[in-house]
Structures are given as C-alpha cells and as structure tokens.
Amino acid sequence: MVIAVLALGMLFTCPGREKHVVAIQNLATSVVNKASNESGEGDSLGDNLFTYFMSGISRFMIEQKLYVEDYYFYSIGKIDFDGKSEMVSVGVFGRVFTIDSETAYQKIKDKFEKEELN
Numbered sequence: 112m113v114i115a116v117l118a119l120g121m122l123f124t125c126p127g128r129e130k131h132v133v134a135i136q137n138l139a140t141s142v143v144n145k146a147s148n149e150s151g152e153g154d155s156l157g158d159n160l161f162t163y164f165m166s167g168i169s170r171f172m173i174e175q176k177l178y179v180e181d182y183y184f185y186s187i188g189k190i191d192f193d194g195k196s197e198m199v200s201v202g203v204f205g206r207v208f209t210i211d212s213e214t215a216y217q218k219i220k221d222k223f224e225k226e227e228l229n
Contacts, residue, residue, distance in 0.1 A: 121184040126202035128179045131188035132170070134200055134207035135177060139169035141212040142219060193222060 173190075177199075180187045188200035188207070197218075200209045209215075 118184065121204060124203075124205040125181065125184060125186055126205055126207050127181075127186070128177075130205075130207045131179050131186065131200050131202060132173055132177060134209050135173050135188060135190075136170050138199075138209045138212060138215055139173065142216045143169070145212060145216050192218065 176190045177188055178190075179202075180189065184203070186202040187198055188202070188209075189196045190199050191197075198210075199215075200207050202208070
C-alpha cells in the first residue's frame, strides 16, 4: 500500500520541461556569476547588466538545447554537449535537481579551452 501511494505521488508530481528549464537557467546564472567573480571583476552595474543579459540568452539557449525524458515517475534533463548527451538535471516529487555549479563551470571552461586550441 505504501509503495502504491509513493508511486502515485511520484506520478502526479513529476516535473515537466518548464521546471527543468528554470532550474538549468538558475544554474547558468550561478556559473556566469562564478566566472565574473573569477575574472576579478567587482559587483559593478556593468557586471549586473551582463548577468541579466546572459540570463536572457541562457534561457533561449537552454530552451533550444535541453530535452527532457519523462519516465512518468521521474524525469531527466539532458543537453547535447560536445556531440554527446549529458544529464544535467533530474526531476522527482515536483523538484528538479541539477548538477552542481562547479561541475557545470568546469565543463564550460574545458570546452572553451579546447576550442581555443583548435
């Protein structure tokens, strides 16, 4: 009985694509903030405008690149990254959990360093 109630709860609260987009957008904003802080820039108006501008671009890019696989009881968000699909979020019980910002930052940094070498 408990398992049936748990399964029904998971089924009816499985987050959709929009919740994954919002969660990944929040992750992207934290990565941009981390990159800005790492570059040695302070909290200036320009930095805040840049972050705001990047959040709009990131939402557009996320909506284009993110696809969500719905498994009824949970959902998985994936982004095509360097020609391979990588899991970036998992949704269950109405919540979406993303990879941590340090991992996301490192993946993006590695990608740009790799492109600079080519």
